[in-house]
Amino acid sequence: MNKLVLALLTIGLLAGCGSKKKNAGKDTFTFEDFRQLFTQAKLPYKLTPEALREKLPDSVAIPQELMKQFLVDTLGKSDFPEGTVIRFYPLAAIDGAAVNYFVVKAVGKTTSTAYLCFLDKKGHYLNRLAVAKVDEKKDQHYFSIDSRQVVKITNETELSPGHTAIREDFFGVAEDGKTTLIMTNTSGDATASQIFNPIDTLPAKHKLSGDYLSGETSIVSIRDGEDPKSFLFFISFSKDKTGCKGELSGTGHFTGTNKGEYKDKESSCGIAFQFAAGRVSIREIGGCGAYRGVRCFFEGSYSKKK
Numbered sequence: 001m002n003k004l005v006l007a008l009l010t011i012g013l014l015a016g017c018g019s020k021k022k023n024a025g026k027d028t029f030t031f032e033d034f035r036q037l038f039t040q041a042k043l044p045y046k047l048t049p050e051a052l053r054e055k056l057p058d059s060v061a062i063p064q065e066l067m068k069q070f071l072v073d074t075l076g077k078s079d080f081p082e083g084t085v086i087r088f089y090p091l092a093a094i095d096g097a098a099v100n101y102f103v104v105k106a107v108g109k110t111t112s113t114a115y116l117c118f119l120d121k122k123g124h125y126l127n128r129l130a131v132a133k134v135d136e137k138k139d140q141h142y143f144s145i146d147s148r149q150v151v152k153i154t155n156e157t158e159l160s161p162g163h164t165a166i167r168e169d170f171f172g173v174a175e176d177g178k179t180t181l182i183m184t185n186t187s188g189d190a191t192a193s194q195i196f197n198p199i200d201t202l203p204a205k206h207k208l209s210g211d212y213l214s215g216e217t218s219i220v221s222i223r224d225g226e227d228p229k230s231f232l233f234f235i236s237f238s239k240d241k242t243g244c245k246g247e248l249s250g251t252g253h254f255t256g257t258n259k260g261e262y263k264d265k266e267s268s269c270g271i272a273f274q275f276a277a278g279r280v281s282i283r284e285i286g287g288c289g290a291y292r293g294v295r296c297f298f299e300g301s302y303s304k305k306k
Contacts, residue, residue, distance in 0.1 A: 037090040075117075079113055088104055127266070195236050200221065208275050225252075230252065
């Protein structure tokens with residue numbers, strides 16, 4: 001029997017026998033059943049843009065109930081426009097030394113994104129990283145994991161016909177699922193307009209939403225949150241003198257008319273945002289070393305792009 005069909009039948013039985021499930025104290029559809037939905041792969045592993053573009057039948061899509069049970073039901077929420085119907089597909093399951101990796105494909109109306117989900121050895125979800133993206137544009141974002149379990153995300157941006165800028169970000173993954181940017185290689189300094197902004201297409205109706213720039217290689221992007229008191233953000237910077245780089249995204253909350261704050265639930269990392277006259281200033285209010293180099297900080301003033 002098809003594994004996805006079995007999953008759907010199991011969910012239906014659980015929905016119809018809720019009280020029996022509670023008494024049993026154990027889900028009928030186990031984590032091993034969920035794991036079997038994925039192709040078992042080994043390191044090194046690479047997901048190409050062509051593989052991400054490949055259309056998969058709806059019959060193999062992961063039901064939302066299983067996403068919520070074994071991964072997280074908010075996967076893709078901050079990377080697709082509000083109201084987008086997202087279908088999730090299982091691509092690969094890979095055993096690692098510290099964590100296990102699950103590659104999940106998320107498909108919207110015009111965009112396909114891949115997430116690398118980190119689970120501990122007992123099958124508990126830890127974290128995820130957006131690692132690949134293809135859409136109607138010619139730009140491509142794809143990834144690989146080498147035998148040392150270093151994750152490499154490659155961003156190819158077409159600057160002009162026959163001229164492409166390439167940026168490679170290398171990440172390490174800890175036992176708790178936290179990722180650390182190890183180094184970045186580029187075929188030339190990427191400008192702010194060439195940086196892969198995962199929230200670029202999301203709504204920006206709030207008066208403070210927009211893209212704030214500092215030089216040609218640093219950006220603070222602000223987008224509308226789920227309610228007037230919250231906002232989504234993406235920060236990417238590169239220091240010319242030291243070569244130090246950093247990148248962070250998440251959901252912040254307004255603490256005043258022109259003030260906002262972000263606190264990482266998994267670490268001490270925090271960012272304070274101060275908005276004023278078409279500018280935003282940021283500063284760390286906690287240690288964010290997992291998201292930047294050791295010789296720099298999330299700080300500085302950025303001007304709003306018109």
